[in-house]
Structures are given as C-alpha cells and as structure tokens.
Amino acid sequence: SQKIEQNSEALNIQEGKTATLTCNYTNYSPAYLQWYRQDPGRGPVFLLLIRENEKEKRKERLKVTFDTTLKQSLFHITASQPADSATYLCALRDSNYQLIWGAGTKLIIKP
Amino acid sequence: GAGVSQSPSNKVTEKGKDVELRCDPISGHTALYWYRQSLGQGLEFLIYFQGNSAPDKSGLPSDRFSAERTGGSVSTLTIQRTQQEDSAVYLCASTPSSTGWSAEAFFGQGTRLTVV
Known part of the structure; x- marks a missing residue:
C-alpha cells in the first residue's frame, strides 16, 4: 500500500529565507499530489495540487515540484514570514480513491 | 453552511461513558473521512465513506468505535465505553466527486474529546 514520508523534525527558518519541505x-506515482497547511487547533486547509505531468506549480510565494523518478514532492515558501509558521502535510490518493496523508512537518519561521 | 460542520466542538466525558460525534459534510460531497489527531501527531485514519459503497473501517482502533453515514450526508462517530486514551481531536473531512482524483479535502474544525 502507498505510504508517505515527511520529515518529522521541525524545520526552523529565518524570516525572509526560503523554506523547503519534503514529501516522499x-x-x-499518483496522478495528483496535494499540499495542506494545518494551524494548531484547526483542521488542515488545502494549498496546492500538482499533477504527475507537471514539474512545478506556483501560487504566490508557494512553489511545489513533483519528481516521479525520485517519488518526491518538494514544497517551497519563498520570502518566508512568521505567519507561515504551521504544520504542512502532503496527501495523495491510493488506488481505492482514499486519501493517504503524511504526518506533516512543522515549520517555524523566526523573526 | 458553506463548510464542513462538526459538533460538539468540545466534549468532556467520564471514562466508561459513550459519546457521539457528528459531522455534517458539504452538501453534495460523496466522500467522507474521519480522522483522529493526538497533540503534536499526524492524522490517524479511522473510517472512509464513499457514496453507496461499503465503508472502509480498517482504521477503527477497536470495536468500541463505530460510524454511520445516513442518507449519504451526515455522519456520526460513536465511541462506546470511552477510555482515557481516546482523548484526542476528531476531525471529519469531505471531498466532492465532481473533480475526481484531484478533489481536495475540506475539513471541519474538529471535536476535542477529553475523557476524564
């Protein structure tokens, strides 16, 4: 069955730098891979979706890449801000259409 | 409402009591998921409903846990004889069928269950 691995250690980034999170x-390879943001005490919120035939997808300061050879997606936040501090999860659908989730990586942006 | 609604927001119950958690998905969403999340942990899958298909109950941790989805809409998660280890946030999510495999999940605000 499909499994997702995300770095369980918190990622500390200085404000203004680029944060990069990994999802393996x-x-x-799924047809689509999704990224979500979760703030404490709230449910995850959808951010971006990337298709298997897309190498890169952008939305404002967010960029997602999808490498089907490496079986990996990278999530980048450029010009990071303290408000970007949250836990970021990736998700994909398995063959039964069910969503499979990574455990998430906690991102901390320090002023 | 426009989003996924869960009730109650918070529930404190005594060990051994039964609890019912409710999820009202977005109208028309055919898929509905229940997850459990302990503090600082990831989403733990519990159960998945997809249309009229038999639910995937493979994530339910014990036979004290059960869930129903009536009329393809509202879902109730029932925990019988609650234990302290059941304390967690229970999250419900729904996804539309119209966008197929790319469909994003919409989450409710969760029910924080505390068993004392």
Missing part, C-alpha cells in the same frame, strides 16, 4: 512516497 513509496509506491506508484
């Missing part, structure tokens, strides 16, 4: 999956 184990089996077949």
